Amino acid sequence: ETGVTQTPRHLVMGMTNKKSLKCEQHLGHNAMYWYKQSAKKPLELMFVYSLEERVENNSVPSRFSPECPNSSHLFLHLHTLQPEDSALYLCASSRDRYNGYTFGSGTRLTVV
């Protein structure tokens, strides 16, 4: 275990459902991230939180809503998703802006 835990590992949801993805890190890192990974495409940054403050919101549709209640936890709330939102959602953390990321194992999301 690398220290970044994501739940659930797999999620199937209908377009009218509401669900949440959870990410937890116990590395003492100050920044946390949500990335979307789709086949044959670069990792797409969605949100960045530094010390619980959102510092980046990369033009993500409002059907994705992040929440960072403290420096160890990050959520991604999902509602009225589209089939094209099906992807692997990766959470990552870093000590600061000068170091690399530690990734979680991801949540494989399928929207039906």
Next chain:
Amino acid sequence: GENVEQHPSTLSVQEGDSAVIKCTYSDSASNYFPWYKQELGKRPQLIIDIRSNVGEKKDQRIAVTLNKTAKHFSLHITETQPEDSAVYFCAARSNDYKLSFGAGTTVTVRA
């Protein structure tokens, strides 16, 4: 914003041969360049990184080179082994939190 391009998209090498993956970046202010390896069904893992004040870094069979003038950096894997088969991502970052990633290179090492 930063734009990172990565080539090739797929690479097949014979076991024992070398593999080279190349990336270019657009933002001259970028100063941190990590490489990640993602095995099938697993999380991306940092394998090596380099900062802009260094031209080359080596860790056993893996090396990374950086040419700031040309804005490109490369990953070199020597004496490839079957366990090197994976998707490799390059990334670049300037003075903020955001890493911009390349599209990935699928490396297959043939036994």
